[in-house]
Amino acid sequence: MRSGCMRGVMLDPRTKLVLALFYAILIVASQATAWLAAELGVLLLIVLIMQKGRAYLRWLRMLLPMALFFGAVVWWSIDWPAAVDAAMKLITLTSTFFVFFSATTPDEMGDSLVKVRLPYTVAFVFSTALQFVPVVGRKAKNVFDAQRARGIPVEPGWSSLRNYPAFLTPLLIQAFKLAEELAEAMEARGFGRPHRSFLKEYKLRTVDWLALAGGLLVLAAVLFLQGTN
Amino acid sequence: MALTNFIEARRLQYAYLKNKNNWALNQIDLDVHPSEYLLICGASGSGKSTLCRTFNGLIPHFYQGVLRGQVTVAGTPTTELSVADLFARVAMVFQNPEAQLFNRSVEMEIAFGLESVGLPRAEIKRRIAESTDLTGLTEFLPRNPHALSSGEQQLVAITAMLALRPRIIVLDEPYANLDPSNVRRVRNALKALHQQQIGIVVCEHRLPYTLSDAQRMVAVKAGAIVLNGPPAETLLQNIQDCGLEMPLAPSIGHRLAIRPLPLDVKTLEEKAAGQNYPIDLKPELLPPFARNHPVVLEVQNVVSKLGESTILQDVSFTLSRGECLAIVGANGAGKTTLLKHLIGLQRPSRGQIRVMGQDSAQAKVSQLARYVGVAFQNPDNQFFKLTVWDEITVGAKALNRYDPGWLQELVELFRLEPLLNRSPYRLSGGEKKRVAFAAALAGQPAILALDEPTAGQDYTFRRALGRILTQLRERGQAIVLVTHDLSFAERYAHRWLLLAEGRVVVDGRPWEVMSNANAMQQASLEPTDAFRLYARGHA
Numbered sequence: 148m149r150s151g152c153m154r155g156v157m158l159d160p161r162t163k164l165v166l167a168l169f170y171a172i173l174i175v176a177s178q179a180t181a182w183l184a185a186e187l188g189v190l191l192l193i194v195l196i197m198q199k200g201r202a203y204l205r206w207l208r209m210l211l212p213m214a215l216f217f218g219a220v221v222w223w224s225i226d227w228p229a230a231v232d233a234a235m236k237l238i239t240l241t242s243t244f245f246v247f248f249s250a251t252t253p254d255e256m257g258d259s260l261v262k263v264r265l266p267y268t269v270a271f272v273f274s275t276a277l278q279f280v281p282v283v284g285r286k287a288k289n290v291f292d293a294q295r296a297r298g299i300p301v302e303p304g305w306s307s308l309r310n311y312p313a314f315l316t317p318l319l320i321q322a323f324k325l326a327e328e329l330a331e332a333m334e335a336r337g338f339g340r341p342h343r344s345f346l347k348e349y350k351l352r353t354v355d356w357l358a359l360a361g362g363l364l365v366l367a368a369v370l371f372l373q374g375t376n
Numbered sequence: 377m378a379l380t381n382f383i384e385a386r387r388l389q390y391a392y393l394k395n396k397n398n399w400a401l402n403q404i405d406l407d408v409h410p411s412e413y414l415l416i417c418g419a420s421g422s423g424k425s426t427l428c429r430t431f432n433g434l435i436p437h438f439y440q441g442v443l444r445g446q447v448t449v450a451g452t453p454t455t456e457l458s459v460a461d462l463f464a465r466v467a468m469v470f471q472n473p474e475a476q477l478f479n480r481s482v483e484m485e486i487a488f489g490l491e492s493v494g495l496p497r498a499e500i501k502r503r504i505a506e507s508t509d510l511t512g513l514t515e516f517l518p519r520n521p522h523a524l525s526s527g528e529q530q531l532v533a534i535t536a537m538l539a540l541r542p543r544i545i546v547l548d549e550p551y552a553n554l555d556p557s558n559v560r561r562v563r564n565a566l567k568a569l570h571q572q573q574i575g576i577v578v579c580e581h582r583l584p585y586t587l588s589d590a591q592r593m594v595a596v597k598a599g600a601i602v603l604n605g606p607p608a609e610t611l612l613q614n615i616q617d618c619g620l621e622m623p624l625a626p627s628i629g630h631r632l633a634i635r636p637l638p639l640d641v642k643t644l645e646e647k648a649a650g651q652n653y654p655i656d657l658k659p660e661l662l663p664p665f666a667r668n669h670p671v672v673l674e675v676q677n678v679v680s681k682l683g684e685s686t687i688l689q690d691v692s693f694t695l696s697r698g699e700c701l702a703i704v705g706a707n708g709a710g711k712t713t714l715l716k717h718l719i720g721l722q723r724p725s726r727g728q729i730r731v732m733g734q735d736s737a738q739a740k741v742s743q744l745a746r747y748v749g750v751a752f753q754n755p756d757n758q759f760f761k762l763t764v765w766d767e768i769t770v771g772a773k774a775l776n777r778y779d780p781g782w783l784q785e786l787v788e789l790f791r792l793e794p795l796l797n798r799s800p801y802r803l804s805g806g807e808k809k810r811v812a813f814a815a816a817l818a819g820q821p822a823i824l825a826l827d828e829p830t831a832g833q834d835y836t837f838r839r840a841l842g843r844i845l846t847q848l849r850e851r852g853q854a855i856v857l858v859t860h861d862l863s864f865a866e867r868y869a870h871r872w873l874l875l876a877e878g879r880v881v882v883d884g885r886p887w888e889v890m891s892n893a894n895a896m897q898q899a900s901l902e903p904t905d906a907f908r909l910y911a912r913g914h915a
Binding site for chain 1: 432434437438459460463464467468470472474475476478479480481483484487488489490491492493494495496497500501522536716719721741742745746748750752754756757758759760770771774775801815816819
């Protein structure tokens with residue numbers, strides 16, 4: 148784990164992935180609003196313990212319109228309690244992966260995928276894509292600033308919709324260029340060469356097995372309790 | 377010194393697939409010895425980067441094109457080896473640090489190549505410790521490479537290659553985006569590696585940075601090698617013809633008939649002790665700016681905060697019509713942040729900015745863009761039209777300031793006529809900059825602000841830009857240059873605003889600022905060669 152109070156808990160990335168999947172199953176299987184609220188509450192508690200509150204709020208701000216739209220569609224086609232459940236399920240499910248990605252670095256993610264026998268090249272491409280999200284984000288900001296400085300409105304909104312090519316074209320071209328340069332740099336560092344070794348060693352330790360067993364137990368218990376209600 | 381060749385190029389010709397009819401390299405014969413320090417120089421587009429990519433097999437294996445002749449590494453043609461076979465022997469450091477650092481920590485970055493070779497874990501750890509010891513990066517191991525300064529990033533890239541224990545490290549324009557203090561760090565690291573018998577090949581057009589370090593220099597022009605020899609001898613030939621600027625120290629040494637030519641200021645001062653330097657080589661500085669012109673920009677006690685950190689602290693200055701002000705400082709001093717405040721892209725936490733008398737806090741960015749035309753460092757951030765003409769006019773139209781007569785004047789001033797129907801993305805780096813500068817002026821702003829206008833640009837471009845700035849100034853254009861290129865700012869700015877850690881350390885004429893040794897040290901900058909040689913009474 149990377150931040151705050153969770154720093155001391157060093158789980159193997161595979162354990163984190165499996166725990167996230169258990170939680171996702173739990174959310175998908177939950178039918179009652181109270182259960183969904185409880186599951187979201189647990190996630191919010193983890194977010195607070197990880198001291199990721201600000202990042203979570205920023206992320207939630209982006210997610211909320213989609214959740215509201217999703218809820219509105221369900222309301223229109225079924226009813227409002229179903230709409231509340233659907234919107235909550237979407238938020239809780241995606242919050243699970245927010246927590247997972249906050250607690251797992253792209254490198255760890257890639258390495259764990261290699262450990263579950265995904266080819267190294269595929270796992271590396273996946274983890275590098277995550278790694279470069281902030282880089283592309285910085286490029287997007289630079290393009291945004293450069294166009295605004297020329298008086299070309301590219302701020303989000305209907306009025307500037309026709310100017311979006313001014314934002315998207317340079318960004319896409321630069322993303323392609325960055326990808327080309329990255330590919331060249333990786334080639335020049337022996338990427339894809341057979342018989343690769345790894346500096347980091349991942350081993351499932353007692354704490355991982357305990358976490359996995361605990362997770363499985365909680366999943367089974369909650370599913371059982373939900374089934375009997 | 378008896379040296380055997382490690383890399384040999386024979387009758388080498390290469391053309392990129394997208395430009396098959398034009399040889400990027402033409403009849404190259406070159407030997408590179410292990411453990412030598414070689415400088416490959418030439419103007420932008422001369423083919424020096426292409427030549428470097430033949431040394432480690434990126435050409436022909438990664439780039440598609442037409443290859444004739446051959447390159448051998450340790451006697452084996454690169455056509456018979458893959459890049460994966462070559463990368464640990466001929467390591468390459470690229471110009472853009474952002475794209476060549478793709479791991480989460482410096483430790484993993486250095487480990488990447490070693491993992492590719494398949495070394496055992498203990499050996500990887502040993503090599504990481506050994507290489508970081510040499511480059512002084514041990515404390516950086518857990519840090520994210522993308523959070524480092526550009527100089528530190530270059531050092532990480534060099535360390536990652538060094539850990540492979542290559543025979544030769546090839547660096548493509550390693551100083552392109554670095555400020556003087558970072559240049560010094562990288563130069564020192566390269567000199568230390570060279571002392572360890574590792575061959576260094578540096579592709580660069582900024583000769584003052586490399587001349588005194590290199591044992592041999594090769595000048596490339598239009599894909600062919602035109603000069604080849606020890607720097608002190610090669611500089612006696614016509615290097616200007618290769619689009620290279622003769623540095624001041626050897627120029628003066630040449631005129632004073634000092635042989636071998638002094639390659640840096642220190643050597644010149646030692647060899648020419650007591651002599652007067654030729655006065656006609658002293659760069660022409662702008663006269664003091666008469667302060668009777670209308671003020672177009674007033675910055676008063678501006679403070680800018682980002683979270684807990686203060687980026688700008690109590691910054692104040694004014695700019696008048698026809699004046700050229702250079703905001704100088706090291707990377708991270710707050711120069712670009714200050715520039716963004718002028719156009720409203722960032723707002724002051726405290727203080728006031730008045731642009732043409734208008735409080736910028738009350739104005740939208742689109743309103744301020746009518747008064748301040750900005751060209752940021754990377755022109756690719758703004759290009760989205762299919763032709764250069766559309767690219768120049770789009771901003772003027774958005775600002776309702778479309779004036780065909782003025783735009784035609786700009787086309788002439790920036791010499792863009794032959795480029796007007798071409799795609800901006802297909803231009804050279806210097807041409808792109810010219811288009812971006814013209815676009816910034818298209819809306820007839822009172823202030824032109826250029827962010828690092830000379831970064832990565834060669835002598836020809838710098839000279840042309842100097843000419844354009846002079847013409848603009850004479851027309852009454854107020855100009856702000858944001859730069860760490862002091863020798864350019866020395867010639868073309870009336871005044872310098874020296875920034876260090878977000879504060880104005882000195883505001884004055886270029887040589888006044890440089891004569892303040894404490895301020896320069898605080899800003900991690902060094903005086904220009906011209907200042908060091910001419911301001912001390914030798915002329």
